[in-house]
Amino acid sequence: MTLSTTTQLPDAQVQPLLRAxxxxxxxxxxxxxxxxxxxxxVVGLASWIAEIxxxxxxxxxxxxxxxxxxxxxxxxxAYVWTNPAEWFWGLKKWLRLLGETILxxxxxxxxxxxxxxxxxxxxxxxxxxxxxxxGMVKRGLEFCRTVPxxxxxxxxxxxxxxxALPGIIAIVIHTIGALGKLFGELVENIDSGPLEGLTASGxxxxxxxxxxxxxxxxxxxxxxxxxxxxxxxxxxxxxxxxGAGGIGDELMITIRQFHYSDISAILCIIIATVFxxxxxxxxxxxxxxxxxxx
Amino acid sequence: xxxxAPLFLAWHLFGVSLAQLGNGFWKLGQFAxxxxxxxxxxxxxxxxxxxGETLAIALLGTLGxxxxxxxxxxxxxxNITPFAPLRFLVKRSFDIIRSIDTLIxxxxxxxxxxxxxxxxxxAILTSDIGALGKLFTETFEEADQKPVEGIRSSGxxxxxxxxxxxxxxxxxxxxxxxxxxxxxxxxxxxxxxxxGAGGIGLHLYEEIRTLEWQMxxxxxxxxxxxVAVIDFISVRIxxxxxxxxxxxx
Numbered sequence: 001m002t003l004s005t006t007t008q009l010p011d012a013q014v015q016p017l018l019r020a021x022x023x024x025x026x027x028x029x030x031x032x033x034x035x036x037x038x039x040x041x042v043v044g045l046a047s048w049i050a051e052i053x054x055x056x057x058x059x060x061x062x063x064x065x066x067x068x069x070x071x072x073x074x075x076x077x078a079y080v081w082t083n084p085a086e087w088f089w090g091l092k093k094w095l096r097l098l099g100e101t102i103l104x105x106x107x108x109x110x111x112x113x114x115x116x117x118x119x120x121x122x123x124x125x126x127x128x129x130x131x132x133x134x135g136m137v138k139r140g141l142e143f144c145r146t147v148p149x150x151x152x153x154x155x156x157x158x159x160x161x162x163x164a165l166p167g168i169i170a171i172v173i174h175t176i177g178a179l180g181k182l183f184g185e186l187v188e189n190i191d192s193g194p195l196e197g198l199t200a201s202g203x204x205x206x207x208x209x210x211x212x213x214x215x216x217x218x219x220x221x222x223x224x225x226x227x228x229x230x231x232x233x234x235x236x237x238x239x240x241x242x243g244a245g246g247i248g249d250e251l252m253i254t255i256r257q258f259h260y261s262d263i264s265a266i267l268c269i270i271i272a273t274v275f276x277x278x279x280x281x282x283x284x285x286x287x288x289x290x291x292x293x294x
Numbered sequence: 295x296x297x298x299a300p301l302f303l304a305w306h307l308f309g310v311s312l313a314q315l316g317n318g319f320w321k322l323g324q325f326a327x328x329x330x331x332x333x334x335x336x337x338x339x340x341x342x343x344x345x346g347e348t349l350a351i352a353l354l355g356t357l358g359x360x361x362x363x364x365x366x367x368x369x370x371x372x373n374i375t376p377f378a379p380l381r382f383l384v385k386r387s388f389d390i391i392r393s394i395d396t397l398i399x400x401x402x403x404x405x406x407x408x409x410x411x412x413x414x415x416x417a418i419l420t421s422d423i424g425a426l427g428k429l430f431t432e433t434f435e436e437a438d439q440k441p442v443e444g445i446r447s448s449g450x451x452x453x454x455x456x457x458x459x460x461x462x463x464x465x466x467x468x469x470x471x472x473x474x475x476x477x478x479x480x481x482x483x484x485x486x487x488x489x490g491a492g493g494i495g496l497h498l499y500e501e502i503r504t505l506e507w508q509m510x511x512x513x514x515x516x517x518x519x520x521v522a523v524i525d526f527i528s529v530r531i532x533x534x535x536x537x538x539x540x541x542x543x
Contacts, residue, residue: 043357046350050411050492063406100307107304110297146521147514150397150485154502155510159325160318164308169318238397241489245308252489255401263402267394274393 071264080261088265094247098273100164101246104239105232108168112175113225119176120183121209126192141184144177149235153244164245171232171239182224183217190216219288226281226288233277237270325507332511341497345516347411348493349524351486352479355418360472363423367430373442374434374456385431392424396482400491411492418479418486429471437463469535473528480524484517 009017072080080087088094121127123137149170156166195212203211240248247266254262304310334341369375370384400417407413441459450458487495494513501509 042353046353049346049350050354050415052354052412052415060407060412064403067402067406103300103304103307106300110301143518146481146518148481148485150488151498151514154488154499155325156318156322158502158505159321160314164304165310165314165318168304168308234393234395238395241397241401251398252401255398255405258405267398271390271393275389278389278393 070260074261080264087261090262090265091269094250094266094269097247097250098269101236101239101248102233102273102277104164104167104246105171105229105236108171108236109175109225109229109232111168112172113179113221113228115172116176116179116183117221119180120187121213123180123184124187126188126190126195127209127213137180138184141177141180144173145181146177147174149174150238150242153239154242157243162243167236167239167244167246170244171236174235175228175232179224179228183221186217186220186224187213223285223288226285230274230277230281234274328507329511331508332515333508334512335506335509337497337509341494341513341516344487344494344497345520348483348487348495349480349520351411351414351418351491351493352476352483354415355483356422356472356476356479358415358419359422359426359475360468362419363427363430364468366423367427367434370427370431371434373437373439374460384427388424388427388431390424391420392428394421396421397486397489400486400489404490409490414483414486414491414493417491418483422475422479426471426475430468433464433467433471434460466532466535470532473532477521477524477528480521481517 074080074083074086119137119141123134123141125134128134152173153166153170156169160166160169190213194216195208198208198212236246236248237251238248240246240250241252243249247270251263251266251270254266366384366388370381370388372378372381375381396417399420400413403413403416403420407416437460441463442455445455445459483493483495484498485495487493487497488499490496494517498510498513501513
């Protein structure tokens with residue numbers, strides 16, 4: 001024990017301290033080991049349930065590189081970028097479908113956000129005095145955001161028929177759930193001063209919301225709605241998988257029928273669009289949050 | 295008002311009519327009535343097994359994505375990797391992966407490894423590499439630099455800086471992010487079965503197409519309960535670990 005010379009404590013005092021230190025280290029090591037063991041057991045169980053053997057991965061990973069390789073070739077074997085006109089042969093059709101996709105996302109986000117404003121006011125403790133109604137609205141919002149939008153779309157396709165409408169309504173429902181919660185948190189955190197002023201001057205509920213709450217939360221609301229729009233555009237690209245409009249239908253057919261160069265072309269257009277929208281919304285959000293408006 | 299204009303365009307372009315809307319909502323109302331009482335019929339064990347598969351897909355996908363995303367996010371963080379072009383490349387790759395929806399990845403992976411839960415795991419894994427990679431990078435970049443300077447001034451090398459100054463700060467945050475993604479992936483894993491990538495989505499799709507509304511309602515309830523339970527457990531685990539790490543440091 002060289003430690004006793006550096007700490008300059010008598011041996012009798014150092015030994016218990018060292019022992020306590022070792023015990024603490026052993027205890028923390030045991031906890032880590034137990035967590036690691038639990039993790040290994042859970043992963044093993046999950047692999048068994050999902051029918052994955054460690055070897056299948058290495059057997060099949062080669063398939064991905066060759067798939068990727070095929071994505072970069074046209075039917076005649078040339079690389080896709082050597083002949084962009086051939087690669088993007090369906091550009092006009094795809095851009096129209098993508099436009100529809102964005103329109104679906106926009107309509108769904110807009111209507112959903114407007115309804116979310118109403119529900120968020122109803123779920124906020126500082127605006128709604130009835131705990132029963134508040135609880136009901138909150139559970140409702142929870143339901144709307146926990147059920148995936150594609151599940152709603154599946155059901156709505158049966159009710160409204162194949163087309164963009166069920167996609168829009170599915171996005172509306174999911175957006176109400178997601179934004180309603182975030183909006184509600186913003187509303188509960190506002191400054192109560194203006195509210196008291198308005199109440200004192202005899203304002204009704206609507207006037208209170210319009211002049212007391214909305215000016216305080218509008219930039220935050222818009223910022224969240226823009227973020228949601230970006231998410232919904234991505235979500236709307238797959239609505240077509242279940243018949244709910246947009247580019248998804250075309251994409252699913254090309255993937256299922258192994259038209260490799262078409263797959264890569266459509267994916268490129270989707271990626272570019274999502275990038276563009278991401279950039280624009282980020283700009284707008286920064287502008288809003290630094291007080292460019294209101 | 296310019297904000298409302300696209301709605302009219304959508305109404306016109308998609309040929310929506312009031313009759314279609316009314317008819318659809320009327321049918322939805324009928325479906326809702328037909329959902330009661332929710333019952334699994336004779337498929338309870340089948341549904342439970344499929345739900346287990348969904349959970350397994352979500353778990354393996356999330357963990358796999360975290361394992362892959364972690365080293366790459368180190369390459370993308372400006373306080374760890376000084377070489378700017380490499381950071382740019384990794385960050386843009388995360389963005390590209392992220393902009394393709396999980397369901398599209400599922401279709402692609404089905405083309406590579408065939409139908410089944412393995413394709414589902416790979417789909418969640420790939421799409422989450424982008425999302426988790428971006429979050430991890432941001433977490434690393436937000437780490438306080440003072441402990442790093444402390445390690446450096448006492449003669450520690452770059453490895454020591456990472457292990458003793460950065461990792462203890464970010465590990466609870468990263469754990470929280472992984473647990474949150476596990477929860478949200480459970481939700482996405484319920485739908486990838488729709489395209490044939492395993493889990494309960496296939497059954498949900500079948501029951502909706504055959505208009506077995508009582509079973510649809512039961513499956514949706516099963517999903518809701520599962521997500522609530524996972525949420526409960528992950529909050530517990532997260533609290534346990536952050537407390538443990540605070541006590542240790």
